[in-house]
Amino acid sequence: MTDETAYTRKFRKELMAGLSSLVLLAVLARAGREMYGYEIAKAVKAEGEGGLIFKQGAIYPVLRSLNATGLLHSRVEASAFGPPRRYYDITDEGRKALAEWQFAWRDMREFVDDALSAGAVPPGTQGGHAGVGA
Amino acid sequence: MPVSAPETVPAYLAQLRRALKGAPAGLIADALADCEDHLNSEMAQNPDLSETQILVAVVETYGTPEEIAQEYRDMEHTITTPFPQPESTPERRFGFFNVVSDPRTYSALIYMLLSLATGIFYFTWTVVGISLSISLAVLIIGVPFALLFIASIRVLSHVEGRIVEALLGVRMPRRLPAGPAADESIWTKIREAFTDIRTWSSLLYMLLMLPLGIAYFIIGVVGLSLSLGVTAGSLYGLVTGESHMQITDAPVLNHLLHTAPGLIVFALLGVLAFFVVLHIARLIGLAHGKIAEGLLVRL
Numbered sequence: 456m457t458d459e460t461a462y463t464r465k466f467r468k469e470l471m472a473g474l475s476s477l478v479l480l481a482v483l484a485r486a487g488r489e490m491y492g493y494e495i496a497k498a499v500k501a502e503g504e505g506g507l508i509f510k511q512g513a514i515y516p517v518l519r520s521l522n523a524t525g526l527l528h529s530r531v532e533a534s535a536f537g538p539p540r541r542y543y544d545i546t547d548e549g550r551k552a553l554a555e556w557q558f559a560w561r562d563m564r565e566f567v568d569d570a571l572s573a574g575a576v577p578p579g580t581q582g583g584h585a586g587v588g589a
Numbered sequence: 590m591p592v593s594a595p596e597t598v599p600a601y602l603a604q605l606r607r608a609l610k611g612a613p614a615g616l617i618a619d620a621l622a623d624c625e626d627h628l629n630s631e632m633a634q635n636p637d638l639s640e641t642q643i644l645v646a647v648v649e650t651y652g653t654p655e656e657i658a659q660e661y662r663d664m665e666h667t668i669t670t671p672f673p674q675p676e677s678t679p680e681r682r683f684g685f686f687n688v689v690s691d692p693r694t695y696s697a698l699i700y701m702l703l704s705l706a707t708g709i710f711y712f713t714w715t716v717v718g719i720s721l722s723i724s725l726a727v728l729i730i731g732v733p734f735a736l737l738f739i740a741s742i743r744v745l746s747h748v749e750g751r752i753v754e755a756l757l758g759v760r761m762p763r764r765l766p767a768g769p770a771a772d773e774s775i776w777t778k779i780r781e782a783f784t785d786i787r788t789w790s791s792l793l794y795m796l797l798m799l800p801l802g803i804a805y806f807i808i809g810v811v812g813l814s815l816s817l818g819v820t821a822g823s824l825y826g827l828v829t830g831e832s833h834m835q836i837t838d839a840p841v842l843n844h845l846l847h848t849a850p851g852l853i854v855f856a857l858l859g860v861l862a863f864f865v866v867l868h869i870a871r872l873i874g875l876a877h878g879k880i881a882e883g884l885l886v887r888l
Contacts, residue, residue: 519664
């Protein structure tokens with residue numbers, strides 16, 4: 456993290472802004488049961504090498520926003536003493552959105568990969584981030 | 590900006606609270622509740638690590654308080670609140686009369702009418718709870734009863750917060766506030782409950798709701814019936830030619846009520862009064878939102 460420039464951090468953040476919703480929907484859809492924030496955070500971390508790019512603390516506001524838009528459903532397990540815990544579950548609308556977003560993401564990835572491999576990276580520099588086109 | 594890394598959960602929460610300064614109180618409460626639950630889960634997951642070690646790892650995985658604060662601020666703009674803020678400033682063509690097309694006016698009116706019922710209930714519950722807590726204090730069940738009562742006040746405050754957010758559009762916490770952990774000793778629970786300023790401010794709010802509820806209800810009912818009644822009565826008099834409205838104490842006004850121009854003037858005055866009532870409802874909604882935010886949201 457520390458060896459990245461401010462530009463790169465900003466770029467990552469902007470990329471992540473929309474994708475985090477997609478990732479969280481995917482995690483909850485695959486789990487097929489309701490999960491609470493910490494469980495989801497752990498599941499996201501296990502997603503792969505990229506896990507740490509996404510700070511776990513950023514998951515909670517995204518969950519809240521998905522809940523507010525109706526893509527997730529939530530339930531609070533309240534106890535008068537002891538921390539209450541909010542459980543999230545994906546709604547039918549959320550599953551529909553997930554299917555559409557996956558399609559949009561594949562489209563987008565192909566488009567970006569094409570753009571990158573079509574000469575954006577000059578030959579010889581061997582840009583490690585160019586990715587491999589499908 | 591180099592800020593010393595927090596080494597305890599309270600220190601982390603305090604830093605997060607500072608970083609969120611100026612944000613809506615409800616948002617801060619939400620962020621703190623999320624964070625506290627996460628940190629507690631992290632500690633429960635790694636019982637062999639010290640709090641300091643866990644906090645060092647948390648800053649790496651969860652994020653620094655400043656980063657988290659920024660995430661919540663960013664997200665607040667995208668969350669759909671019960672009344673989404675309009676993107677552009679609303680048209681001011683009708684100025685004073687705009688209030689009639691604002692949904693917030695009517696939800697504030699509904700709140701005013703509802704507050705009589707909730708106010709009576711909160712007041713009764715609180716007074717009974719306090720008197721029983723005090724009179725049972727000499728018995729062994731006194732302390733558990735007082736704790737149960739305070740817990741019920743927290744739940745009531747949360748429910749009232751939801752009502753206030755839905756009807757008055759003020760951002761309130763979307764989760765119950767985190768209480769002390771279940772495994773803490775009863776004395777710790779008592780101390781926390783009694784030193785928590787919010788316990789007392791919530792009690793104050795519950796008691797305050799009776800006079801406020803009565804006032805809101807009367808203002809709402811009297812205002813609406815008077816303004817609509819005068820308008821309807823005048824129109825009825827204009828249409829049928831016989832006026833049933835009488836003001837016996839003021840002969841001049843009484844005479845006006847039996848002439849067509851006078852009835853028109855009264856009908857217009859009634860409409861004007863109706864709009865004034867709508868404005869009053871909005872103002873009460875705004876003011877009560879501030880009261881609820883100040884007394885119910887724990888910071």
